[in-house]
Amino acid sequence: MSIVSVESNQLSTFRTTHRFECYGEFKSAEEFMDYCRWADRHGAKVYILGNGSNTLFTRSSVRSLVLKNSLPKTLEPLPDYRLRVSSTVQINEVLNYCGQNSFDSFYYLASVPASIGGALAMNAGRGKLHSRTIYDFVESVTFLENGEVKTLANEQITRSYRQTVFTGMTRKLILSAVLQFSPADFASNPLQERRQWAKEHQDNTLPNCGTVFKSACYPIMDRLRGLRIGEAWFSSKTSNWILNKSKSSTPIVTLITITKILHLMALQKVELEVISVD
Numbered sequence: 397m398s399i400v401s402v403e404s405n406q407l408s409t410f411r412t413t414h415r416f417e418c419y420g421e422f423k424s425a426e427e428f429m430d431y432c433r434w435a436d437r438h439g440a441k442v443y444i445l446g447n448g449s450n451t452l453f454t455r456s457s458v459r460s461l462v463l464k465n466s467l468p469k470t471l472e473p474l475p476d477y478r479l480r481v482s483s484t485v486q487i488n489e490v491l492n493y494c495g496q497n498s499f500d501s502f503y504y505l506a507s508v509p510a511s512i513g514g515a516l517a518m519n520a521g522r523g524k525l526h527s528r529t530i531y532d533f534v535e536s537v538t539f540l541e542n543g544e545v546k547t548l549a550n551e552q553i554t555r556s557y558r559q560t561v562f563t564g565m566t567r568k569l570i571l572s573a574v575l576q577f578s579p580a581d582f583a584s585n586p587l588q589e590r591r592q593w594a595k596e597h598q599d600n601t602l603p604n605c606g607t608v609f610k611s612a613c614y615p616i617m618d619r620l621r622g623l624r625i626g627e628a629w630f631s632s633k634t635s636n637w638i639l640n641k642s643k644s645s646t647p648i649v650t651l652i653t654i655t656k657i658l659h660l661m662a663l664q665k666v667e668l669e670v671i672s673v674d
Contacts, residue, residue: 397420397422397427397430397431397434398420398421399418399419399420399431399434399461400419400420401415401416401417401418401419402415402416402419403415403416404416405643407445407451407453407462407464408450408451408452408453408605409450409451409509409603409604409605409606410450410452410603410604410605410638410640410645410648411603411640412453412640412642412643412644412645412648413643413644414453414455414456414457414458414645415456415457415458416458416462417457417458417459418440418459418460418461418462419461419462419463419464420461420462420463420464421463421464421466422463422464422465422466422467423466423467423468424467425467425540425545425569425571428463428540428569429540429543431461431463432566432567434461435461440459440460440461441459441460441461441566442460442461442463442566442567443460443461443462443463443566443671443673444463444465444566444569445462445463445464445465446464446465446483446484446510446511446513446514450605450606450669450670450671451605451670451671451673452605452645452648452649452652452670452671452672452673453645453673453674454645454649454672454673454674455645455674456644458673458674459674460673460674462673465483465484465511465513465569466484467482467483467484467571468482468484469482469484469485469489470482470485470572471485471489471490471493474574476576477499477576477577477578477579478535478574478575478576478577479493479574479575479577480572480573480574480575481512481572481573481575482512482513482571482572483511483512483513483514483516483569483570483571483572483573484511484512484513485511485512486509486510486511486512487502487505487506487508487509487510487511487512487515487520488506488587490512490575491503491505491506491587492587494577495585495586495587498579498580498581498582499577499578499579499580500577500578500579500580501533501577501586502520502521502528502529502530502532502533503586503587503589503590504521504522504528504590505520505521505530505590506586506587506590506591506594507590507591507593507594507598508520508606512573513570515530516530516531516534516537516560516562516570516573517560517562517563517564517570518558518559518560518563519531519555519556519557519558519559519560519563520558521558529555531550531553531555533575533576533577534550534553534573534574534575534576535549535550535573535574535575535576536548536549536550536573536574537550537553537562537570537572537573538570538571538572538573539562539568539569539570539571540568540569540571541567541568541569542567545571557610557611558610558669559610564671597634598633598634598637599631599632599633599634599637599639601639602639602640602641603639603640603641604631604637604638604639604640605638605670606637607636607637607669608636608637608638608652608655608668608669608670609636609655609666609667609668609669610667610668610669611665611666611667612636612655612659612664612665612666612667613659613662613664613665613666614635614636616655616658616659616662616664617630617635617636617655618635620635620651620654620655620658621635623651623654625647625650625651625654626642626644626646626647626650627640627641627642627647628640628641628642628647628648628650628651629651630651638651638652652668
C-alpha cells in the first residue's frame with residue numbers, strides 16, 4: 397500500500413487539474429482493504445475511480461482518499477456463450493470479443509469509455525426510452541464488501557435507472573462478473589454502427605463526462621445549449637453535456653448550479669449523474 401500526494405488532470409474525463417492529497421492504486425482485494433483501514437484510522441472519505449458514473453472533483457485540493465482500481469485484467473471464456481471478466485476490463489474489450497465471436501451484446505455502450513465495473517455499478521444502458529442495460533447480459537456479480545467476497549445473481553441485484561447498490565459506494569468493490577450472451581447474425585458491424593452514431597449525435601470535441609444529469613427537464617436543457625461560464629459550456633450539439641477547457645472545476649460547478657436553480661424555479665425535477673468529490 398502506498399499513499400502519495402499528486403497533481404493530475406487525468407483522474408476525471410473533464411480533465412480539470414487538482415492536487416490529490418491522498419492517492420493510491422490497489423492491485424488486490426487485500427490491498428484495497430488496507431487502504432480502507434487506513435481511511436478509517438485517519439477519518440478520511442474513500443472514493444474509488446470507476447465505481448459507477450463519472451467524476452467531478454470540486455476542489456483544487458482534494459482531501460478524500462482517491463483510489464484507482466488496478467486489479468489484474470481477466471477475460472475468461474466459459475461454456476454456453478458465457479464470459480467471466482474482471483471489473484478493470486474495458487467495455488470495448490468485451491464488445492470486440494463478442495463481435496469476433498458473433499455474440500449479441502451491449503453494443504449500444506461502444507461509445508462509452510468505461511470499465512465493466514463502472515458500467516455494472518451505474519447500470520449503464522441506452523436510456524429510459526429503450527429500457528436496455530448491461531444487466532440484460534449479466535448472470536452474476538462478485539464483489540468485496542467489508543472484507544468479505546460475495547456473489548449475487550442478476551435477480552438479487554437491486555437497481556434502477558443509472559443506479560445500483562454499487563453506485564458510488566466505498567465499501568462495495570466489484571471484482572468480476574459472469575456475462576451471458578447468445579449467438580447472433582449481423583448484417584453489418586454493430587460496433588462500427590454505434591461509433592458512427594456517436595460521431596453524429598454526441599459531442600466529444602473537448603473533455604467531458606458525457607451526460608451530466610440523470611434526470612432533467614429537457615426543454616430547460618435545450619435552452620441551456622451553448623451557455624458558457626469561463627472555459628466551460630453546455631454543448632450546442634448534445635443536450636445535457638458540458639464541454640471543458642478549464643483547469644478549474646469552478647465553471648462546471650457554476651453551470652450545474654445554474655441548471656439546478658432553473659429547475660427549482662420551474663418546479664421541475666433534476667438529478668445529477670456525475671458524482672461530486674471533494
